[in-house]
Amino acid sequence: MSDSFASPLTLIGVGASLAFSSIFYSHYQQKKLEIQKLKEIPSFQADQHLLKILNASPERRLHYVAVEGVVQPAGEPLASRYIPRCYGVVQKVTTQEHWKVRNASGTWVSKTMNAKETKSSVPFRLFQTGSYLSEISVKVESPLEAGGDYLEEVHRGVRKAEDGLLDVVVQGLTGEKLTAQEEREEVLRVGTVLTGFGEVVLEHGGVMRLQPPRDGRAYILLPGDHQSFIRRHENTAGMWKGLTGLFGITGSTLLAAFIYGSLNKDSRKR
DSSP states (O other), X not given: OOHHHHHHHHHHHHHHHHHHHHHHHHHHHHHHHHHHHHHTSOEEESSHHHHHHHHHSGGGEEEEEEEEEEEEESSOOEEOSSSTXXXXXXXXXXXXXXXXXXXXXXXXXXXXXEEEEXXXXXXXXXEOTTOTTOSOOEEEOOGGGOBSOOOEEEEEEEEEOOOOHHHHHHHHHHSEEXXXXXXXXXXXXXXXXXXXXXXXXXXTTSXXXXXXXXXXXXXXXXXXXXXXXXXXXXXXXXXXXXXXXHHHHHHHHHHHHHHHHHHHHHHHHO
């Protein structure tokens, strides 16, 4: 490869590397700020300490905190539709149909239709880990209103449609045929460690309740404990930081090589 061709490619590599380094650094700074804000949110277990804090708080209310505990139903749990002995407190079942549709040119094309989603929940509480028999717990209000990827996929399957003689006749007339039905079930299992971000209030009778914040901040439920949640964000920040350094060093190395080559070229000419 000639020097006249290599030099523009080197400059392009330098520019691209430094541009990516700048983008990754911006992501790193954003994630770093996000982690700082997350660490400023008070974090509690569903235990006696939280109850004491609420008793001493104005209006017996904490406006935005993180509460960690183990999920246990307040009554009968929900049974999975597909998995034996799988019980939860929140359940989402999604179904959608896969069709073949004949277009104007007579070609059959795939199409997804009639997607349906069903959500249900039963009352449940968060207990401190290892304290299932404790009288102290946090009741979780309106889980279906919460954001966060807290449901676990326990089933995904596809049932193929079987064509009878009548179906074949109808398909020929309508230009449509059902090929399969996809089913997916997600559950918040009993016994899952869960962290909720929201408002906690102390009701009459000493019952603690986690609910959507009145000030409009995000009501979030997340699987796992609070420390694991923070570590996941720190790992993401570390990834952006590493990519910033990698592309920055690559760009700087290419730039140094380009300058060194240019100086050598001028020296040879002289």
